[in-house]
Amino acid sequence: MEKYSIIPVDKIIERLHYENPWWVSGEIHSSYKSMSRRLYFNLFYPFVQEKDIQRAVVLMGPRRVGKTVMMFHTIDRLLKEDIGPQKIFFIGIDNPIYLHLSLEDILSLCKEAVKQENLEGCYVFFDEIQYLKDWERHLKVLVDSYPNTKFVVSGSAAAALKWHSTESGAGRFTDFMLPPLTFQEYIHLKKMEHLILKDSIVYSGQQIPYCITSNIKALNKEFVDYLNFGGYPEVVLSEKIQSDMGRYVKSDIVDKVLLRDLPSLYGIKDVQELNRFFTYIAYNTGNEFSYESMSKESGISKDTLKKYLEYLESAFLIKVLNKVDINAKRLKRVTSFKVYLTNPSLRTALFSPVSEVDSEMGNMVETAILSQWMHRENLDLTYARWKDRKEGEVDLVLLDDKKFKPLWGVEIKWSNRYFDKPQELHSLIQFCQANDFKSSLVTSIDQSGVKDVADLQFTFLPASLYAYNIGENTLKKKSITEF
Numbered sequence: 259m260e261k262y263s264i265i266p267v268d269k270i271i272e273r274l275h276y277e278n279p280w281w282v283s284g285e286i287h288s289s290y291k292s293m294s295r296r297l298y299f300n301l302f303y304p305f306v307q308e309k310d311i312q313r314a315v316v317l318m319g320p321r322r323v324g325k326t327v328m329m330f331h332t333i334d335r336l337l338k339e340d341i342g343p344q345k346i347f348f349i350g351i352d353n354p355i356y357l358h359l360s361l362e363d364i365l366s367l368c369k370e371a372v373k374q375e376n377l378e379g380c381y382v383f384f385d386e387i388q389y390l391k392d393w394e395r396h397l398k399v400l401v402d403s404y405p406n407t408k409f410v411v412s413g414s415a416a417a418a419l420k421w422h423s424t425e426s427g428a429g430r431f432t433d434f435m436l437p438p439l440t441f442q443e444y445i446h447l448k449k450m451e452h453l454i455l456k457d458s459i460v461y462s463g464q465q466i467p468y469c470i471t472s473n474i475k476a477l478n479k480e481f482v483d484y485l486n487f488g489g490y491p492e493v494v495l496s497e498k499i500q501s502d503m504g505r506y507v508k509s510d511i512v513d514k515v516l517l518r519d520l521p522s523l524y525g526i527k528d529v530q531e532l533n534r535f536f537t538y539i540a541y542n543t544g545n546e547f548s549y550e551s552m553s554k555e556s557g558i559s560k561d562t563l564k565k566y567l568e569y570l571e572s573a574f575l576i577k578v579l580n581k582v583d584i585n586a587k588r589l590k591r592v593t594s595f596k597v598y599l600t601n602p603s604l605r606t607a608l609f610s611p612v613s614e615v616d617s618e619m620g621n622m623v624e625t626a627i628l629s630q631w632m633h634r635e636n637l638d639l640t641y642a643r644w645k646d647r648k649e650g651e652v653d654l655v656l657l658d659d660k661k662f663k664p665l666w667g668v669e670i671k672w673s674n675r676y677f678d679k680p681q682e683l684h685s686l687i688q689f690c691q692a693n694d695f696k697s698s699l700v701t702s703i704d705q706s707g708v709k710d711v712a713d714l715q716f717t718f719l720p721a722s723l724y725a726y727n728i729g730e731n732t733l734k735k736k737s738i739t740e741f
Contacts, residue, residue: 294446294491296328296439296491297446303332306408312405313432314432315409315434316411316431319435320600322491322511323490325436333383336381345379347380348385349364349385352385360390361397362400365377377404380408382408384397384409385412388414388519393413397430437574437632438629439489441488441630442726444488444494448494450476453473454469454470456469461717462696463696463715469727469730471722475704478704481721482614484602485602485622487500488602493603503606506607507607516532535556538556539570539599540609542621543605543622544622546643547595547596575599578595581595581640581643583643584650585693586640586664594643600632614703630728631728638658641655652668652686654670667698668698668700669686670701672701674702676718677702681711686700687714698716699724700716700718703721704720
């Protein structure tokens with residue numbers, strides 16, 4: 259026990275008892291019990307239940323999206339399914355008390371704490387695993403050493419975790435991404451489902467099942483609130499936090515990632531420069547950038563910029579969207595690209611809330627819609643921009659990786675103008691004609707319907723409804739080519 263000598267063993271065991279109240283009471287802390295489950299819980303839980311395959315579950319996602327809460331909800335379900343309370347262990351690796359311990363050491367102390375001889379049939383939860391150096395190597399050893407034990411770990415620096423788990427844990431880890439709240443989950447948490455009705459819309463000449471609303475004005479009010487406050491479960495349910503988004507989100511999410519997580523993961527020296535760069539990107543979410551213009555405006559070298567973009571994407575703070583031409587062909591040299599926040603409410607936290615008449619609404623709506631699509635893994639999303647006879651752009655294009663062709667293009671607008679004047683959608687018309695599309699989808703503020711123009715059929719949908727449906731279809735695991 260010499261390796262534990264920095265902190266007395268009894269103090270570490272005391273901490274373990276505090277983190278695992280069900281060892282005595284048979285229940286999780288009441289504060290977690292009272293929190294609503296995310297809709298993603300039902301997708302996640304079967305991975306924990308899976309005992310036939312010898313794999314650890316790696317729960318990834320940005321800060322404050324509810325990973326720890328999901329772990330406690332999982333423990334709650336296991337207890338309800340009669341798994342013995344002393345066969346479930348939870349350890350928050352970010353606590354300094356575990357600083358000099360390996361995962362194996364911690365497990366030995368867990369066994370000692372509950373007088374267990376072995377870990378047969380046990381469930382072990384390691385929260386914030388990224389704080390342990392070489393965690394993936396340690397975890398792989400545990401998975402191999404304890405074939406009848408289920409290991410579940412969580413971590414915040416999403417892509418870095420994913421990269422490590424894929425590289426080092428091949429065949430040993432199952433990754434599960436928990437993203438910021440979708441608009442659908444936001445409506446669920448706010449108990450506003452009465453605004454949603456099951457119906458259908460006409461798309462590409464066919465009636466397809468679709469959620470519509472009984473009150474678009476009320477749904478849009480919720481949508482604007484979602485843009486400002488909707489990414490994080492705690493923010494959604496707390497007016498106190500909403501009134502001080504800057505302190506809560508900026509200090510607890512942005513600062514910890516920019517000033518602590520990323521510097522420690524990637525050895526970044528100038529953290530203030532990274533902070534300023536992120537602020538610059540957040541203000542301009544949804545805009546097109548080039549390395550030249552970025553370098554000029556920020557005073558940061560192009561090579562450093564490329565690294566910063568990679569780091570911010572790895573922390574799940576931003577999404578970089580690359581450009582294709584009118585025929586959806588990739589450009590040989592990446593000169594310009596768009597950058598989006600993964601969650602529009604990050605912008606509110608840094609600056610101020612937007613109202614539905616603000617000029618920033620267009621970019622915020624685009625950011626929100628892209629953030630709904632980001633919940634689908636392995637989608638090749640791009641945007642199209644070209645200079646031909648006329649300059650044109652289509653906001654969102656999905657490519658078929660195998661055929662190198664576009665599957666669809668969507669024009670994201672926060673305006674009703676084009677519902678009345680669809681012929682003014684020059685870029686979308688040109689893009690559809692170039693790719694032999696007969697139809698496309700355009701968002702609006704509150705107008706729905708189908709418009710025929712230039713032998714094309716455009717389906718118009720309020721942006722809030724489109725966002726809701728992407729979230730719902732993602733949970734249902736619908737085909738990626740469906741809207």
